[in-house]
Amino acid sequence: MAKVKFEHLFSPLQVGPMRVPNRICEPTNSINASMAPGTFDEHFVAHHAGKAWGGTGWIGSETWLLDSPFPPEAADEVGLPVGFASHYPIYEGPGFAETLAKFYAEVHRAGAVAVAQLTHLSAVWSPSEIPVIGAQDYTPHAVGEEEIEFFFNTYVKAATVAKNAGADGIEIHCAHETLCYCFLSPVTNRRTDRWGGGPQERIRFVVGVLERVRKTIGDKLALGIRMSGHEFRQGGYDLLQMREMLYYIGETGLINFVDIDVGHCWGAPSYVPSSYYGHAEFREAGKAARADLDPKIAVMFTGRINDPVVAEDLIKDGYCDLVGMARAGISDPEFANKAREGRLSEIRRCISCTRCIDEAAEPLTLPYKPRCSINPLVGNEVRWKQHYRPAESPKRVVVVGGGLAGCEAARVAAMRGHKVTLLEQGKRLGGQLLIAMKAPGRDDFEDQVYFEENELERLGVDVRLQTNADVAAIKALSPDAVVIWSRAGR
Ligand SMILES: Cc1cc2nc3c(=O)[nH]c(=O)nc-3n(C[C@H](O)[C@H](O)[C@H](O)COP(=O)(O)O)c2cc1C
Structure with missing residues (x-):
């Protein structure tokens, strides 16, 4: 093109x-x-x-x-x-x-x-x-x-x-x-x-x-x-x-x-x-x-x-x-x-x-x-200037959930050189944005979904849709680190 x-x-x-x-x-x-x-x-x-x-x-x-x-x-x-x-x-x-x-x-x-x-x-x-x-x-x-x-x-x-x-x-x-x-x-x-x-x-x-x-x-x-x-x-x-x-x-x-x-x-x-x-x-x-x-x-x-x-x-x-x-x-x-x-x-x-x-x-x-x-x-x-740098030793990272926060975690980890797998149970990335973008006048919200989809593909993140992130599925990937959103951790 x-x-x-x-x-x-x-x-x-x-x-x-x-x-x-x-x-x-x-x-x-x-x-x-x-x-x-x-x-x-x-x-x-x-x-x-x-x-x-x-x-x-x-x-x-x-x-x-x-x-x-x-x-x-x-x-x-x-x-x-x-x-x-x-x-x-x-x-x-x-x-x-x-x-x-x-x-x-x-x-x-x-x-x-x-x-x-x-x-x-x-x-x-x-x-x-x-x-x-x-x-x-x-x-x-x-x-x-x-x-x-x-x-x-x-x-x-x-x-x-x-x-x-x-x-x-x-x-x-x-x-x-x-x-x-x-x-x-x-x-x-x-x-x-x-x-x-x-x-x-x-x-x-x-x-x-x-x-x-x-x-x-x-x-x-x-x-x-x-x-x-x-x-x-x-x-x-x-x-x-x-x-x-x-x-x-x-x-x-x-x-x-x-x-x-x-x-x-x-x-x-x-x-x-x-x-x-x-x-x-x-x-x-x-x-x-x-x-x-x-x-x-x-x-x-x-x-x-x-x-x-x-x-x-x-x-x-x-x-x-x-x-x-x-x-x-x-x-x-x-x-x-x-x-x-x-x-x-x-x-x-x-x-x-x-x-x-x-x-x-x-x-x-x-x-x-x-x-x-x-x-x-x-x-x-x-903070970003201080913390963002290529990883010294790349790790296998599993991110659970492809809502906006999960996508960003996967994106930044991949930018730092980690090998990232993202598990999402739905059919598409975007989480609650997929609902919000359906409201009248909110079509532009989908731009952010496209952005994450494009970025994760560009950065080589292994995105697995319609995948349940149970313990067995996560263990099977032998991750060094798991990123998971927890209400308790807020
Ligand atoms: C957080 C924020 C603060 C703003 N403060 C000012 C301001 O102090 N003076 C001003 O003339 N416009 C201000 N604006 C208006 C912007 O200059 C601009 O006109 C407006 O955001 C529309 O442009 P955009 O669609 O490119 O954002 C502000 C806009 C935002 C988003």
Whole structure:
């Protein structure tokens, strides 16, 4: 079979002053990879730089929540869980800049570029006193001129830290329920002063941020925004109005890229679309963003792209210049290298179960451990680095049960050079996934079954289906080790 070439996906792109080595981007995903909150510890580096080593060209890592001027009554009135708003400028704290510089240096060693996303969530402050969307039992305060200046300054301070640490680009978060987004949206921006009104007025806050950040970083760093392509809510902006706002922002000459996605934190569609949505279902938003922009401004499109073949087509067919693939890199940090090398059946595709975001968005117990339903490496990258090595003396290993855990145990043992036999009483590998994938909208779950089937075959695991793993059957294989899942051992 002819090898897929991915000519578009693996061609470099100049984004303002930043040369991106290929079109595959890790859009910012705050999965709380760091076990020491607020730092870029070895877990954080292993998770995010791991994707750079795996071939992803652009590393957006995790967002920076900027300092907020809390109203005096905030302590009683706000009561928001961790992560909704920040009044701790951790980027000004001790050690932050040093560890950040080390992280960026590793991203660069791996051949990728590092982009910092700067965020103000709008839980506490918003252009108008409109609750963000149903889920929050809280109405934000309307920002006054004084707070606006405060916010502008926080972007400047954070951008200075990112620049000094060696970032290649800065992204201003203007999507999801951020302060910038609330200024752009006619639903949340009802102001009648110069910060509200038509598209040219509603972009004024974002342009104000961009002007100050550009002044701070100069022309050596790329600057861009993340923007929602379509609000999908009553009274919200649509693709056409997004194009108009983006056109005016682009015309200022301040940005080098726009990262377009669709969706909300609390409503539907979600900005992390589940398997109930089609692959790249909202791709038209990318094309719409491209329509009126200066061609020098790169367009990234993000949203349920889990496959390099889909990603290649999106670029080839003019939907975007760069593809954002967040969960694709969580389920398989090496997917880009595998695609480049034509090892497509070795890619573990994200099944869009949304566990990663559901757990990351829960109130945090720290230290938090990020998780993926199908990639056990997530949250264990450092341990994996320490423990994963070829076996000194290969053993005969029997694995009992071909559910997901059994398949992974067999796969890793075989990768380490052991001779593995897997016994499964059913007709197919996959265990409970075989049931889950039959539910409507969960067809993608079968991808993980295919992945294990392909991998076990590639690695020469002796898979015996419809085989009862009784004592006699196991003894007959004379194993040196038996891997068996036991409820008691949990
Ligand atoms: C765990 C997790 C955390 C995320 N955190 C952020 C964030 O901090 N800022 C942001 O703009 N997007 C965030 N996202 C959204 C992703 O950047 C991306 O838009 C979304 O996952 C859809 O892309 P995908 O289908 O490639 O995963 C997050 C996504 C996930 C899965």
